[in-house]
Amino acid sequence: MKSSGYWKTPAADRQTAPQRGITRDRAGNGGIRVTIELVTDKQADAAGNAEQRVLLEQRPDFYPEFQAALDELLRPRAGRLCFRAPSGATYVLRPAGGEGPTGLEIRLRKDHDRPADPDVVDRDLWAFLEWLMDRVGGEWSSEALGRTGAIYRMPGAPGRD
Amino acid sequence: MSGKVYRERIEIPPAVRRLYPFTSHWLEVDGFRMHYLDEGGADGKPVVVLLHGNPTWSFLYREIIPRITPFCRAIAPDYIGMGLSDKPADEGFYTLPAHTRIISRFIERLGLRNVILVVQDWGGPIGLGYALAHADNVAGMLIMNTWAWPEPSAFHDAVVPWRMLHAPFAGPHFLLRRNVLIERGLYLSTVRNRHRLRQGPVLDGYRLPYSSAGSRIAILAFPREIPRREGDANWARMRNLERGLGRIRFPCRLLWGEQDIVFPPANANRFRELIPDCAAPRMIPDGAHFVQEDAPEEIADEIIRLLEDAGR
Numbered sequence: 001m002k003s004s005g006y007w008k009t010p011a012a013d014r015q016t017a018p019q020r021g022i023t024r025d026r027a028g029n030g031g032i033r034v035t036i037e038l039v040t041d042k043q044a045d046a047a048g049n050a051e052q053r054v055l056l057e058q059r060p061d062f063y064p065e066f067q068a069a070l071d072e073l074l075r076p077r078a079g080r081l082c083f084r085a086p087s088g089a090t091y092v093l094r095p096a097g098g099e100g101p102t103g104l105e106i107r108l109r110k111d112h113d114r115p116a117d118p119d120v121v122d123r124d125l126w127a128f129l130e131w132l133m134d135r136v137g138g139e140w141s142s143e144a145l146g147r148t149g150a151i152y153r154m155p156g157a158p159g160r161d
Numbered sequence: 162m163s164g165k166v167y168r169e170r171i172e173i174p175p176a177v178r179r180l181y182p183f184t185s186h187w188l189e190v191d192g193f194r195m196h197y198l199d200e201g202g203a204d205g206k207p208v209v210v211l212l213h214g215n216p217t218w219s220f221l222y223r224e225i226i227p228r229i230t231p232f233c234r235a236i237a238p239d240y241i242g243m244g245l246s247d248k249p250a251d252e253g254f255y256t257l258p259a260h261t262r263i264i265s266r267f268i269e270r271l272g273l274r275n276v277i278l279v280v281q282d283w284g285g286p287i288g289l290g291y292a293l294a295h296a297d298n299v300a301g302m303l304i305m306n307t308w309a310w311p312e313p314s315a316f317h318d319a320v321v322p323w324r325m326l327h328a329p330f331a332g333p334h335f336l337l338r339r340n341v342l343i344e345r346g347l348y349l350s351t352v353r354n355r356h357r358l359r360q361g362p363v364l365d366g367y368r369l370p371y372s373s374a375g376s377r378i379a380i381l382a383f384p385r386e387i388p389r390r391e392g393d394a395n396w397a398r399m400r401n402l403e404r405g406l407g408r409i410r411f412p413c414r415l416l417w418g419e420q421d422i423v424f425p426p427a428n429a430n431r432f433r434e435l436i437p438d439c440a441a442p443r444m445i446p447d448g449a450h451f452v453q454e455d456a457p458e459e460i461a462d463e464i465i466r467l468l469e470d471a472g473r
Contacts, residue, residue: 055338056374057330058252062385066329101165101251106330118338125334132330139320140328148325151349152341154334 036131037084044082047090048111054121056096058103069136070104083131085124089116119155126156167248167375168194176362177369181223185245190266196245197238197267198222201230207300207473208273209464211237212264214282214307215383216342218244220366221281221453228461232468233277238267240287242379244370255382257283257395261290274298277467279460281305281453282424283383286395286402293405301412301471303463304432305452306424310403311396313389316423327384336381337374343367350450352420358454406435412470413439416463418448418455 061067073081074093081093089108096105106125108116126149130142149157173181183198198219209229211222219237226235239246241263242255249255264287268276277300280288285307292299308314316323326335326342335341347367348358357363371377388396413436417429429442443463448455 055330055333057333058378059385060329062327062329062332070329104330122334122338125338129331129334140325144321144325145331148322148331148335151322152326152335152339152345154339154341 035086035127039082039084039090041080041082043084044090044092044109047109050110050113051092051107052110052116053105054091054108054116055106055125056101056103057105058096058101060104063140065136065138065140066132069132073135083128086127087120087124089120089124091124091128122155126154165250166193167250167378169372169376171245171370171372173369174365177366180362180366181220183219183223183226188267188270190241190263190270193241193247193249193263195238195241195247195263195267197236198226199234199236200226201234206232206234207275207277207468207471209233209235209277209279209468210268210273210288211235211279212281212284212288213237213239213243214284215243216340216346216371216377216380217282217367217451218370220244220369221451222279223366224457225279225453225461225464228457229464232465233473236271236273236276238264239370240264240283240379242382248376248378250375250378252378252382252385255379255386257286257290257386257398260287264288265291265295268295268298275300275471275473277301277303277464277471277473279303279305279464280307282307282450285309286399289402289405290398292411293402293408296408296411299411300473301414301467302409303414303416303460303467305416305460306418306421306428306450308424308428309399309406309432309435311388311391311393311399313387314424314428317387318389323384327381332381332384333374336384337377340368340371340377340380342380343371347451347454350421350423351454352418352449353445353447353455363454403435406432407437409436412467414463414467414470415439415442416452416456416460417442417444418450418452419444419446420449421452423450 060070084090091106091108093106096103129145133140133142133145146158150159183200186197186199188195213221218239222237229235240260242248278288278292289309325331351358386395388399415429415432417426419426433439445452445456
């Protein structure tokens, strides 16, 4: 199924390269598409100095398995996870700071102050969620996410593009 | 806990106002501004308190209020975090005990006596929490499509779709950014009048107070309050509610949207078994979870019958 410019395949067919922080979706036709690519702080900084919060999770520990997966991702990276999403945009996942609720937030790095296109951000976040679910594992999977997204017609979910 | 509160001035557009032609009232409760409707006059009429669930607000009762106000005073609050009430930014604020405490203070502050409670979805645990603690101030109860025990329904225990909808990071995306419980969930959880929830002024009415991610925190918090296992938050509280059902002495009626996959008709039968002298549920075959959307006439009829049961 062609979707959002990349090919979705069942989770069982996916190969991961956690040492590089890359998920590869290997389509039936042999195509390979990188969905989420982890980048360094320096690479994230190069995306621009402006930021926009696009998601706030106040309770990352609501299910302990998510907190465990996040700890594993964040601990070796000084609490910041920088990644490039399918649109090419760069995001930073980090503790929510400043005033207001605590938790973890995802911020878009950009080189301008204009609001980001919400449709693009939605699709990028969807790719991040697929990537995250497969790292949490157990009963959580990108396939389960996709089925839920299809019911609620989420941008980026199977059957929505 | 953050003290930030989301409060915006909401202009009700004419097409929604025609559906919701009521005067807004506000009451300060626990330091928050709580919105409610107060229709039908106060001159000695019996008082009916209409409690909504998630992700709705008093708009849910717009077609029921005009049908019952010839017989009673109808009060329909919006919980803190919902509808036109204040919306604290801290998700930790939104707990079942907090909602129950605030509704208790709301009823007390308004001086409402011998109330008849009408509950659905989260209105069930909240309203029953009030009723069991203040049984001497409750004259009757209409219970619709809800639950009052800790064991989760099959729907609430499944990853797809329910638990995925409010899982870490997925929840803020589905429920805060994309608002899917309103944009899609209402439509999926109605039958007879489902067409109204696809687009148009009814859907616009539900959307109205939830215009941004920051205004939807309570919608995400409610699902996370549902216990699934012993030891979870609210497990013991829900067990206490279940045990309390056997102590109910005020008249109760049950009305159920039969096609509800969240709280199936078995829930109605369980309430009937647990509540002494409770009549058989009135089933709405072409009704689902948001039964107020599907069957406003039948609900108004049951409320009027309940007023008679209560000798009001």
